[in-house]
Amino acid sequence: MGRSSDDTLLKCDVAVIGAGTAGLVAERHARKAGAKTLLIDPEFRGTTCAAVGCMPSKLLIAAADAAHGITQASQLGIDATAQVDGPAVMKRVQRHRDRLVESTKAQIRKLPDGVCVKARAKFSGPNTLDLDNGQRVHARAVIIATGAAPTVPDAFSGLGDRLLTNENVFDLEELPTSLGVVGAGPVGLEIAQAMSRLGVDVTVVDHGNSIAALSDPAVANRLHDILSDEFPICLGVDAKTVPAEDKVKLSWQGDSSGEALVSHVFLAVGRPANLEDLNLAKANLKLDDHGTPVFDRKTMQCGDAPIFIAGDANHDRPLLHEAADEGAVAGHNAAKWPDVARSRRKTPLSIVFTRPTAASVGKVPFDAEADMLVGSTDFENQGRATIECRAHGGIRLYAEKGGSRLSGAEMCLPDAEHLAHLLCWAIESGMTVSQLLDSPFYHPTLEEGLKPALRDLCEALQESTPWDRADGHIPGC
Template sequence: MTRQVDVAILGAGSAGLYALGQVRKATDSWVLIDGGELGTTCARVGCMPSKVAIQVGEDMHRRNIFDREGIEGGEQLILNQEDAMEHVQDLRDVFVDKVLSTSTDEMSEEEFIEGNARFVEPGVLEVNGERIEAKKVVIATGSTPLVPSAWESFRDRILTTDEFFEQEALPESVAVIGLGVIGLELGQALHRFGVDVTGIDMAGTIGGLEDPVARDVAIEIIGREFPLWLGEKAEVSEAGEGKLKVTAGDNEVEVDRLLVSMGRVPNVRELGLDALGVELNDNGVPVFDPHTMQVGDLPVFIAGDVTGDRPILHEAGDEGRIAGFNAVQETPVAFARKTPLSITFCDPNIVTVGQGWSELDEAAIAVGEVKMGLLGRAIIMGRNRGVLRVYADKRDGRILGATFVAALAEHLGHLLSWAIAQELTVFDLLKLPFYHPTMEEGLQAALYDLKGRFDVEFDHPVELRPLK
């Protein structure tokens, strides 16, 4: 059997669904193909259920300051892990059902095929014994958590995000291997659930932090909650009685489970991408233009986590839109990408925005900094730990990027990303209102510190805009 369509989309995750939204505006001749778990990575095992777990952990952790607020009995509060995980799963199911009810559940068998497609040639696919000829193809097959092959014999005691949110009961002890976004968020949540957590990463940092000041502050704060072993590779072996021994350098611990968060692998192995006849990178992903999402000069586009480039939901959404739009154009259109913004929802938040520390020329930038210890709103909340660092071009004061380690820094990150997108300077930002008392005043203080790094004379207060 052979079927012809204008566009075939491989993958019904966030990127694939956003691509379909664009394709549907131009043609009714399309097919969506997915043979995996439906409901998107974000809703099933990513952004959303992890935030539920984080919220439960934060609510429980809050009891530590009840005494000084005059709230009695905080030490008697008990977190029932099974009930907490049931709550996480209940809300996870709500998020997944919301996705399914507005996407694949509404599609006919002609529109949505449950199966795994494979390229026969650039515009020809095979799925479930059917041959599909598509004028354009969008690859949005997502990614899978990486588990080292050397640890396969321990697989029944290894958790990744694919298994974590299915747990009814939690282990007494866990080694979290990999302290990027996922490892930090879930590791801290587990600690606050009452699990004995050890965090391990062969890098000398956490949360992907490059800024040396922010890195040291984050390690010091989070290291107060549970031990962080950094800069050494983790080795795993049997310890007897069902436990695993984990070593990293001179450190050693026995645990019930591993939470492995060492990155994700693009889902490309079964796609037959060799049939495209284009260059593949080390992960087997075809080389593509990040502004058009086109693979070489083929009628093939790629989007979302499968690229391994920007594994963040809003980026997957943008890539899906670009790929879907270009899949129904005669000539692909190049789109500017949005200001980079990354948020780790640990406590305190870790936020990077704009150009990262490694991308900057230290001789060409000015850095404004403020520590959160004396910020009024942070003191009131009992969360006055952390640092804000803002980078600007020495020549004109234009904001280039920032790194924040602070409570509620997710909001400050958005403000800075918008400012960078508008090419605003530190002087422009100081003309804007900052309400008292808010966490945004911390950003204002960092901007004042940054302003002081410039040798500029003003004939009026820089924070006020004279009438013309």
Template structure:
């Protein structure tokens, strides 16, 4: 480290058991990518990991949640096909649902485990690392001096103070919910962000009585008020929504049948008090990094009051001019696998010191997709970011999917897309959507933003008929039309459109 080299050199002969060029702490998506990339050009490297050697995505995140969602989609399609003239009686066997989730998760985990097994044994250390006052890494019985350190320690679910003790084994998080052996009868989900909304929607479609609580009257991180309102309308069927509510107390008690149940005392958006009770409370109030426990301050890394490292390069994860890189969920930048992957790749490139092999990836265009049904996506700049920049003369192209041709044919006709276009540059600034095939529309727009493609160029491309993607063309055509009109404020445009 630039600021600790003297102390490191002085201490090397007094207890240091290993000296390496690079140490990676954490073996999730970011850490593994950083290790693989750096290993291409230096063998003088170690990776240290506490816990499982897979990734958050595979073990407790993206993959098991999508497995649950896939089951929910099958159940929903089977139960609600009467409008197509198809009638059936559906039985959901919860133990079978969860058994498949766990079995397929193990299948995905096996690929990562085989890859980790292929790494040299002397490069892997299982144990909890701590950086001491001299800037040395303490792990198990070793004291390691590293010229460069990549911190990729990930994150853990945030649980409000006291809830673990008060709820006991009726409390679930995204780290534990996939260990259930059967589907419960009832569940409260606290938090309507990506994790909470996806899981609440999936469990509800699998027959669980789900009640969703959220402090804000917002779901899926949507900032655009119109798209948010449409998302609530599209997704509220089969779930009890208590948006804009405040949870006052949680506890457990024994019901009339002698069964221990979880209870939630809350105040709703109309300031009325209420009470919920059921089998489990799934806390989905976000994840937090744990780097304050690592001792990064001994590397001259400063953290703010929310545990976020200061002065981090969003492209490489490097902290200022230190030989310290903080990547993935640990830097609290964007908690997405593709971002963690890119940051790990870039940090591994930076430390390898080989211009031919090193490839620093640029910051990704912001992109978020929720795999509810209908899906939710945001891409590029948010409506708020655009509105706060007075230099951006923008227009909004809108399309409803309620009567869009292919959407109606498929019986998935609920949704709304807003595309934000810049009048000065003829470029897409961003978009928000709830609706069918949102994941594909998001990728098209992300590609356009990343590669500086104009609205005209997007419209010059073919849109096959009949497809849901024709809805994107409708929105882009409205953007193009409004761009030709002398600039007005957004409110005026909306009132006249």
């Protein structure tokens, strides 16, 4: 299949709309499965992760960690002063960001001739797409991988270049002098803390009453208390902005009220899926209350149509590793349609790179105490964390009543990304709480902080506690 005698009509087996992580993986897997593919995107700018997401934010956080380490060195008896060079910080962020983006673009350029079509697409039928370059695509199956973009409510319009989102914050030539962050989710908090540790005066406000997308109130409240020592976080408030000469007046009312005069506002109140311009009505798909196609998480298929959806476009698990997994499933199934295979979804894992790091693993109920058994450890006295002047936060482990296996965990603690991976793998492997507790724990490590929580769960599950569990506790671990 390929170009027809009519140059305005393109024919293929699988058309992929969107060249982000999900789209690139979907195209590759569809082609690997033997399909003739088209990858349609208006920009081919590289993935969200490389351009405006995961990687540039971690570059900023790395600089913030270095500055914070210097300011905290006095606790270890070391006299040092941090001098933050804002332009140099941003140049490094941009230099490495651009290198990562170019690496992604280089992979796109290696795709077979004729695969990439630079255009915007919209449905004219379940199997047909109209492109804004005048061409039309006919495909046996279509994959929607259009990603998501930050939303800008009317209350924050009119701020010009003083309004920042993840799309433009990494292009700043200099750090803001002060920053109002609207949104206490993962993106808002990562940027807020990084900017604060680089010397920016930061205030965070949010309409909700939890932070970092954490489900367990005990963990969310603990993280809120820790971060509030560095910058104010006002929850349960409605915020608005008014330009004020060369500044912006950010004000809020609700559970608390106040205002701050800031040089910039960083907006992180959500990233809705890029679906509005797809003309989904022509695709004859059932949509949910948010206007997102109803789909099967195991196949990525939308109803019984030859249409699949993957990545941030479906707003199910808006994380890079999930986008890649979904793209692989969607690509394979689109190529094999109507012979669609169901896949196993991996254990949920999400990480917020604040300090301390927050993470959720597996099944984390909104009301952990009511629905599941809980074991916990307070890291304020954990041995290795105390040695490193990072003794804060804690972890909560969950197991289903009547069971024996670890079901999930939520935490905010030093280097939680590593413990989160270990626990995720343990859940994937079906390990019981008893087996985890009987595993080796080196001393002194942060991993030892799991042991009190595991002991709690063993007791709650009424499992036996041999001497090495009950009496082998090392003080300070």
